[in-house]
Amino acid sequence: MDSRLRELVEKLAVEHTLADDEYFDLIEHRTPEAAELLAERAVAARQPIYGTTVFTRGLIEISNICKNDCIYCGIRRSNRNVKRYRLEPDVIVACAREGYELGFRTIVLQGGEDAYYTDEVLGSIVSRIKEACPDTAVTLSMGERSYESYQRLYDAGADRYLLRHETADPDHYARLHPVEMSWEHRMQCLRDLRSIGYQVGAGFMVGSPFQTTVHLVKEMRFVEFFKPEMCGIGPFIPHHDTPFAHKRAGALELTLYLLSIIRLIHPHVLLPATTALGTIDPRGREKGMLAGANVVMPNLSPVAVRKQYELYDNKICTGEESAQCRGCLGLRMNLIGYDLAVDRGDFR
Ligand code: SAM
Ligand code: FES
Numbered sequence: 001m002d003s004r005l006r007e008l009v010e011k012l013a014v015e016h017t018l019a020d021d022e023y024f025d026l027i028e029h030r031t032p033e034a035a036e037l038l039a040e041r042a043v044a045a046r047q048p049i050y051g052t053t054v055f056t057r058g059l060i061e062i063s064n065i066c067k068n069d070c071i072y073c074g075i076r077r078s079n080r081n082v083k084r085y086r087l088e089p090d091v092i093v094a095c096a097r098e099g100y101e102l103g104f105r106t107i108v109l110q111g112g113e114d115a116y117y118t119d120e121v122l123g124s125i126v127s128r129i130k131e132a133c134p135d136t137a138v139t140l141s142m143g144e145r146s147y148e149s150y151q152r153l154y155d156a157g158a159d160r161y162l163l164r165h166e167t168a169d170p171d172h173y174a175r176l177h178p179v180e181m182s183w184e185h186r187m188q189c190l191r192d193l194r195s196i197g198y199q200v201g202a203g204f205m206v207g208s209p210f211q212t213t214v215h216l217v218k219e220m221r222f223v224e225f226f227k228p229e230m231c232g233i234g235p236f237i238p239h240h241d242t243p244f245a246h247k248r249a250g251a252l253e254l255t256l257y258l259l260s261i262i263r264l265i266h267p268h269v270l271l272p273a274t275t276a277l278g279t280i281d282p283r284g285r286e287k288g289m290l291a292g293a294n295v296v297m298p299n300l301s302p303v304a305v306r307k308q309y310e311l312y313d314n315k316i317c318t319g320e321e322s323a324q325c326r327g328c329l330g331l332r333m334n335l336i337g338y339d340l341a342v343d344r345g346d347f348r
Helices: 003-015 020-028 032-050 089-102 117-132 147-155 172-175 183-196 213-226 252-265 275-280 283-290 322-334
Strands: 051-054 058-063 106-111 135-140 160-162 198-205 230-233
Touching: 003 020, 003 032, 003 252, 020 213, 032 106, 051 322, 058 089, 089 106, 089 117, 089 322, 106 117, 106 160, 117 135, 117 147, 147 183, 160 230, 172 322, 183 198, 183 252, 198 213, 198 252, 213 252, 230 252, 230 275, 252 275, 252 283, 275 283, 283 322
Parallel strands: 058 106, 106 135, 135 160, 160 198, 198 230
Antiparallel strands: none
């Protein structure tokens, strides 16, 4: 194996940081041998903190109605071919209860930026879930809101918030979003969430259109500097009804490589093997664990609406019941020597 790559991997494993040019070389000149060594070091870094325990988050996709028009996203407001839905509070609470019975101790509510979910409506759903499901963390992933709104939702009981920054480079952000959306505002939201006391999840797509290695170096720096408690990274996958329909999908191999690097930069991070990773490769989520991930987020949404929450093409698990998904993932993880935990799975 290339001695410089070996040196960089070992340095990262010990120091948890590299210089920009070193990150650049590590990513740009990567080889399968370097990937193997990185994964080995990443798994070793995770071992004393999380071992081979996999935390699960039950994901309820509460609405595909969105006021935004992110160019890559299948549920963007300009997509007239989406059959829009929103789940009523009672349905959401029932899904959460079902998840609780199945062993989930984190419920994630995710959706488009749908004005129906005012602080009152969303806050009351959060408190009802907290009441119905003891010892359960509630994570929100409902996009950009005001400081006051985040505060109210926190006061209602929300524990964590996922808001991917999408890219650490403002110019790149501008190529992925319409002009009315602002990178600075997204970053401000992340800072607000942190200062309120949420465990914060950031993240980005791997292989999004126009992304270069220089951008990826900035991503690594962002992880170093912001140290998100969770970091959601998954491959970009084109959606046929968006302007990026003909762009290439992000690669499995690069996603796994970056998961390993992120684990080494921030050994305590909660790192999901995403559904998008499972979509581009039938064993993507297993491979994610073996590269250093420690979280999976199976779907708890009612099967009737699952196909409508189509952020990208060919999304997996849209026909399976919640119990089937949990069982399937449990089995998949057991086969590689990992176990799903019945645990809130807090940042340690
Ligand atoms: N509205 C909330 C927000 O903006 O954070 C949550 C929903 S949003 C659809 C969830 C995530 O899906 C985005 O942060 C984005 O990274 C990811 N996503 C959207 N379109 C995608 C695509 N075509 N391929 C892969 N991931 C995608
Ligand atoms: Fe959903 Fe396998 S995880 S069917």
